Amino acid sequence: MISPELLRRYPFFAHLENSHLKEISMISEEVNIPKGTIIFEEGKSVSALYLLMSGEVDLYFFVGDDRNLQNRKEFLADDINVGEAFGISALVDPFTYTASARATKDSRVIKIDATNLRHLTETDPSLGCRLMGQIAKALAERLRSTRIQLVAARS
Amino acid sequence: MIEPFEPLIIGFTCNWCSYRAADMAGISRIKYPPNIRLIRLMCSGRLDPTFVLKALAGGADGVMVTGCHPGDCHYVDQNYKALRRFLLLKRTLTQLGVEPERLKLYWASAAEGIYLAQAITEFTEQVRTLGPLHWPRNGGFHEEGKELVAAAVNPVVALPQQPEEVKE
């Protein structure tokens, strides 16, 4: 459980009432992630939605043998800016992580339990609506930045 | 009635910091004992150890050396040289039979008039406790010394009695 004040600081949680923030803060925690930790893996079922408070987190695709780590190749897909949410699939079907995430510096995140969050969005439609709006916004930003990098890489 | 011993103290100050601190004490009307008489040098690094020895030999009971704080010297790092000389001088004085507490080093910046005044007051009392220095004056020897020299030159002359303890 964390203080709602922590959530209030981030524009991701804008438009939410005090009561919404309190409910989300009940299912959240602050986590320190040391450099190099793999936070979640691509393809696994989503356990939490994350928000990066400080540090640096990169998203990767890993290709190759899951059992033999030496044979794995990794491709940098994207990096998360401070204040951005990741693990957005927590609220988006099919609720599996679309990439792996690793902390490239010592980082601090807010970790929100995915199952409970989904339950909250279903029982409180206004909370659900607002949160989905923010998710859509984050995805649009992510898409734009990806497109730019694509254009840059192509030409 | 025996009058209290008033020590005579000579203070060496540097133009940029400690002399200005003394001025600042004056401007702020902070009081300290009148036993100290100040000499202004451009820098504490200018302090020749012979100045201190001459001061003590000339009748001073204590000498205070002041300058800018280490790192703040107007001439970059000359106060470190003053520090080195001071440390060596203290040891030399001890060897000569002078109490090392008669020599004090104090760093004061131009804004620290009040602290300099406090340091002067404390040092004056410290020297007062030590008592007068009784360094031989006016050309050299104690009376006893003169007789010793005469005896060395002309062994027939009887040696004097052991000189009394001068210091308490």
Add this chain to the structure above:
Amino acid sequence: MSSDEHAPQERVGVYVCHCGTNIAGIVDVENVSKWAGEHLKSRGVVIARDYKFMCSSLGQELIEKDIKELGLTRVVVAACSPHLHEKTFRTATARGGLNPYFCELVSIREQVSWVHTDKAAATAKSKAVIAGGVERVLYHEALEPLHVPIHPATLIVGGGIAGISAALEIADAGFPVYMVEREPSIGGHMAQFDKTFPTMDCSACILTPKMVSVGTHPHVTMLSWSEVTKVDGYVGNFTVTVRKKPRYVNTELCTGCGICQEKCPKKVIDDIFEAGLSYRKVVYTPFPQAVPKYPVIDRENCTYFQKGTCKACEKFCPTNAIDFNQKEEYVTFPVGNIILATGFEPFDPRRIPQYGYGRLANVFTSLEFERLCNAAGPTQGKVVLRDGVTQPKAVGIIHCVGSRDRNYNNYCSVICCMQSLKFAHLVHERTGADVYNFYIDIRTAFKDYDEFYQRVLEEGTHFVRGKVAEVTDAAREPGEEGKLIVQVEDTLLGKQRRIPLDMVILSAGLEPRHDAKETAKLFGISCSSAGWYIEKHPKLDPVATLTEGIFLAGVAQGPKDIPACVAQGAAAAARVLGRIEQKEIELEPIRATVDADKCSGCRICNDLCPFTAISFHEDTMVSEINPALCQGCGTCVAACPAGAISGTGFSDKQVLAQLDGLLMLNVA
């Protein structure tokens, strides 16, 4: 023991000043003067006078007259500190026809009458001090001041309003200026503000024309995104080395179109310009009106530099101006004078945990609030809570955060009261919110300031006189849920109050730059105990420093408002222009010289000099001192075992003679 080699053939005049009652109130000046005339006669004193105000024209005339009529060859004045009037009496001596360096001023005011209460002891000490002066002056030599040429270029460190003001004055007068600014753009803190008190002028509107003038001025060389790394030399003749940090943008090709910034996919929190409230891209200009307009790439956060991919800015740039291979550059140039206008940093309210900044989302610092109000800021000028959307209905403004507080900074930061009133006014204007100002005193001392305070009073602002104990979210009473509660003692009511608010603004004080001490060392000046640069005299000379050729302007010298910064910048510029016009200045001839005949070539002195003024001649095996570099500290004089180095102005003979005098060894 007396150093009596110099038989007193000089004719010395002694002048004891009453200084009204400043000296005469404690020291029996007539007695002292009479004593000097009698007991120092054998030392050469032919006349001893006392007078009410020696520094007055009449007092000075006494000296001039006596020199002419009595054939004086030396003058000793016993009065105030030499730091005040040494020049005055030396000039009077010169008018009398004697070399000014034959005059010695000894202090019996700051060092005697103002610090001692025992009149007998003070009088006795004054006699000793005068005896010291008389003995010393017998060994003075006729000296001429050194003439140093002044290079016409000026270095201004810091591109805020004070630096800009100074730069424009000097450049408009036709002389070259180098402006070095650490950030990518000039403008300083004033560029971050929304409105300026008391007129509520838009800050950027009054600042940006000046920024453009400086940026386009033919006499100004702008070195932004740069830092001074080395300063050699002395007044009139400094050699400055500046490190130009790589922008990774070729300024010859860049048109300032901003496409790189728009397309950059990576964002970081803008800690500097936006006070942490919003993001900037990794390739960025700090604000749209930046001067110069060229962006920089933040290497530490750039995806290309850190991970080797992206390069979107390079691809999208229409003029191919992005240059990832750009290296840092060092430039060196000569200047005659330097003005330091390096500004301030705001106090970090995280140091006061009970105010909740950082922990409670809707507690803002003054700089954050400025950015909120700014139309180009993160909320386009809307006063809203941290979520970016909700308007507050009740706002509290706390004065004196980190100032007037022995736990943090004891001084008053001067501008926060007016700033807090400005915020109150802006909140009223932009929201219908209730505004509470929590103050200790209201300091609105300058032109139109108090009228502004009255206006804010009439707008219905609630003023609570009391130092806020804490800002908390722990609700105790109904109506406090979800609010920020300010707990304060209302000293006028005599009651404790808990006031529920939506937003709290902390008027944080001003602090010196975190590296002010290092900067001071670089330029050879000092910082006060509070950390501001020390001026030559707090009342009479706020622009010069104790180091010749280095001047101060703006908040770097102490907290002040914008008009004072502008005035001080212009004052520093005027001082510099005066020097440049004169083409040379006089320096005190306090220097050391090596007597080659006495020098044994031991080289002990060589490494002692911090100004590398001493060189050793291998052919003649003697050391030599360069008088242009020597600053006269005298360390080498003291160190020379052969006594081969003499220091003018503070020679061994002079100091030892003064010692004899202070110890009253030669007194009849």
